[in-house]
Amino acid sequence: MHESEATPVLIVDDEEHLRITAGQTLELAGYRPQTPSNAEAALAALSADYPGVLVSDIRMPGMDGLALLREVRRRDPDLPVILITGHGDISTAVEAMREGAWDFLEKPFAGERLTDVVRRAVEKRRLSLENRRLKAELDAQRAAPGPRIIGRTPAMQQLSAMLQRVSQVEADVLLFGETGVGKDLVARALHERSARSGHPFVAINCGAMPESIIESELFGHEKGAFTGAVERRIGKFEYANGGSVFLDEIESMPLALQVRLLRVLQERSIERLGSNQSVALDIRIIAATKTDLKLAAERGEFREDLYYRLNVVTVPIPPLRERREDLPLLFQHFAVVAANRSGLEAPPLDAAGVSVLMAHDWPGNVRELRNLAERFVLLGATYDYRLERLVEGGDSGSGEMTLPQQVELFEKSLISQSLANHGGRVNEVCEHLGLPRKTCYDKLKKYDLRAEDYRLRHAGD
Ligand SMILES: Nc1ncnc2c1ncn2[C@@H]1O[C@H](COP(=O)(O)OP(=O)(O)OP(=O)(O)O)[C@@H](O)[C@H]1O
Ligand SMILES: [Mg+2]
Structure with missing residues (x-):
């Protein structure tokens, strides 16, 4: 499989002379030319997700270049087809353009012109395959119940x-x-993936509710418990019975209520306001916080006993800047969602775009990225978009990173993606990236990427 490291290029022409010279030119430029003499043979050589591009003469006996173009576009509309035109082919060329030819080469053409056109087409092909792969990966992740993480x-x-x-x-x-x-x-995923998924998931934002309301919201009340309590009311805890209660922004829960919450956690029962009858509860509490609760407890802003009670199982969710290699995948996901919703097409994310994503610090984390992807889809078509202009604060933040740092981050992300794609099989990664083994291993070491980390996922699930 050695030769397969070079990108293949199909050159279809009935003239042997042209096949030979074009083939030599491309080989010298580092491609792997394939030179069938007719369209049928070219089609036979086209695999699904063919990694290269196709160059074809228009006038050929049998199936001509135009018919070949049509058939290729029917099989894979993202595969760039470059047509070779002769004198008097103008009207055919116009038609070919309409049919979606990527570019034209007018006979006779210089070798440089050929390699130039092919190089751009190959880059485009690489991007569409990469985007296709990301999309396939996203589809695969749809499998788990609940929201996709x-x-x-x-x-x-x-x-x-x-x-x-x-x-x-x-x-x-x-x-x-x-x-x-x-x-x-x-929190939602946790609920959906648990045995409680058939029961309610009740979310309460402790920061958004006035103290006077939150107590009766959570615990419910009996008729006449306080002025205005004209009817008995079931609280959120009781309502969630069998399911999960999500206490968001737990740090802003009033201290007085924290005592009552602690009792719920310990005793698994509640009393409605105005009642001393306790109701047994079968709920799981999922609390969320942005602040360091330990510190808040030390400052007396959060009850220490509640902190210790909640801290038994803590799930830290890392900020986006600590998982930058996920940026392209997440971006693609949000772009596809936004595109589907708006009926627009998501512009592909090119290498420059990826480095803009990599260079930004993402203080707003995934939400900020989602907003960016939405703007990118909505404005991309009308603006001559440049991703860096859309990133919050105008300037991409690349000022904080030198060019070599950005390049390294980009390289690391490519290798990490490749590792994930190949389940941590380093040999395949080397081949996919076209790197000699030694270089490949050096880079893994340099970026502290461990193949085992990428195998875990398959073994663990
Ligand atoms: N790993 C992920 N995969 C897919 N979507 C994600 C992921 N992480 C976050 N999101 C999306 O990003 C947005 C922000 O996430 P979410 O609202 O869960 O953040 P949060 O931590 O609750 O934020 P806040 O602290 O502001 O309440 C949501 O639209 C969410 O669906
Ligand atoms: Mg939230």
């Missing part, structure tokens, strides 16, 4: 393994992470 960096694989374990046990859980990292999403 996208990401395959070791950090996210760890999170996913942890969720798997935690969802199967009864413990209360504390989710800890910055704004926009996915606490809400993880």
Whole structure:
């Protein structure tokens, strides 16, 4: 499989002379020319996801270039087809353009012109295959129940393994992470993947509710418990029976209520306001916080006993800047979702776009990325878009990173993606990236990427 490292290029022409010279030119430029003499043979050589591009003469006996173009586009509309035109082919060329030919080469053409056109077409092909692969990967991730948590960096694989374990046990859980990292999403996933999934998932934002309301919201009340309590009301805890209660922004729960919450956690029962009859509860509490609760407890802003009670199972969700290799995949996901919703097409993410993503620090984490991807889809078609202009704050933040740093980050992300694709099989990664083994291993070491981390996922699930 040695020769397969070079990108193949199909050159179809009935003239042997042209096949030979064009083939030599491309071989010198580092491609692997394939030179069938007719369209039928060319079609036979086209595999699904053919990694290269196709160059074809228009006038050929039998199936001509135009018919070949049509058939290729029918099989794979993303495969660039370059047509070779002779004198007097103008009208055919116009038609070919309409049919979606990628470019033209007018006979006679210089070798340089050929390699130039092929190089651009190959780059385009590489991008569409990469995008296709990302899409396939996203489809594959659709399998787990509940919302999809996208990401395959070791950090996210760890999170996913942890969720798997935690969802199967009864413990209360504390989710800890910055704004926009996915606490809400993880809480829902935890519920959906647990035995409680057939019962309610009740979310309460402790920061958004006035203290006077939150108590009766959570615990419910009896008729006449306070002025205005004209009827008995079931609280959220009771309503969630059998299911999960998500206490978001637990750090902003008033201290007085924290005492009552602690009792719920310990005794698994509640009393409605205005009643001293206790109601048994079968709920799991999933709490979420952005702040360091230990520190808050030390400052007296959060009850220490509640902190210790909640801290038994803590699931940290890493900020996006600590899992940058997931950026292209996440971006692609949000772009596809936005495109589907708006009926627009998601512009492909090119290498420059990827490095913009890599260079940004993402203080708003995944939410910020999602917003960016949406703007990219909505504005991409009308603007001559440049991703860096869309990133919050205008300038991409690349000022904080030197060019070599950005290049390294990009390289690391490519290798990490390849490792994930090939399940940690380094030989395949070397081949896929066209790297000699030694170089490949050196780079793994340099970026502290461990093949085992990428195998875990298959063994663990
Ligand atoms: N790994 C992920 N895969 C797919 N979507 C994600 C992922 N992480 C976050 N999201 C999406 O990003 C957005 C923000 O996530 P979410 O609302 O869960 O964050 P949060 O931590 O609850 O934020 P906040 O602290 O501001 O409440 C949501 O649209 C969510 O679906
Ligand atoms: Mg949230």
